[in-house]
Amino acid sequence: MSGLDRSLIAALPPFAGAGPAQLDAVLDEARSVYRARGSSLYEQDKPADSFFVLLHGRLRVTRLTPDGRQVVVRFAGPGELVGVAVALGRDTYPATAAAAVDSVALAWPSARWPQMLGLLPALAGAALQAAGARLHDAHSRIVELSTEQVERRVANALVRLSETTGRRVEQGILIDFPISRQDVAEATGTTLHNVSRILSAWEERGWVKGGRQRIVICEPHRLMSLGEGYPANRG
Structure with a gap:
């Protein structure tokens, strides 16, 4: 036993x-x-x-x-x-x-x-x-890597993580485990530089909030729109 x-x-x-x-x-x-x-x-x-x-x-x-x-x-x-x-x-x-x-x-x-x-x-x-x-x-990732721009791939990756691991907090949806920008880069087939540039721009717009191995999605609809190929500044 x-x-x-x-x-x-x-x-x-x-x-x-x-x-x-x-x-x-x-x-x-x-x-x-x-x-x-x-x-x-x-x-x-x-x-x-x-x-x-x-x-x-x-x-x-x-x-x-x-x-x-x-x-x-x-x-x-x-x-x-x-x-x-x-x-x-x-x-x-x-x-x-x-x-x-x-x-x-x-x-x-x-x-x-x-x-x-x-x-x-x-x-x-x-x-x-x-x-x-x-x-x-895997098929979806292959399609993304071959057809989508980096910003759209990063948006889709964060949306997927928020759906499977997200936890509601005051500021939005927290990806509820330690995740680094390098992790995001490796998950989206791009470089750390690109991910840092994209996330920094999103932080300035108030769409996400970052920290040491921490990502909060403050405006999920912006990233969903971007991931689906629509202008993220749509109302």
Whole structure:
């Protein structure tokens, strides 16, 4: 017995519809993993010996391109199934996931994936849905990188983050984990100089408010309009 309480996962999407006995059987195979901010949960091209469900915190998922550039693929949040290379027929991880804040995940050996599917058939659907969503995101990013101006890409990136991680504060919508301008640059395929120039201009207009690894979107409709290709100064 792992000693883990089923309430840790009962409400999470990958385990929807599972009964108490199923959850207990799944947790018998699990171990709890803590990662301090900045440390890796798994690394690109290393053996994919485990898969994970994030319980608390946030992961910064990056990929190193053949020419040596680091690209932020996405930010994963609580409840997400991550590192499931085995479900894609891979024996190595396609990317690196590092803790953007102190994070806790549950880990299972990849070799147990078939047994997990036997216990929880819905898990296969969750993995496919996650893979499909990430493929859609990747396609959207490719289109953005090839067709959109840098300012529009940055606007879209911040809007997406506000939708998935945003928290209402007095000044607007806070992206609720530490995020640097370099992170934004790597997520939008541009340079730190460009992102700094764009965010500084938006700060002067009162659209965003920045700080050390902190971004508040004060006027979300301005960035949404810009991201959709409309003049951002429209009423």
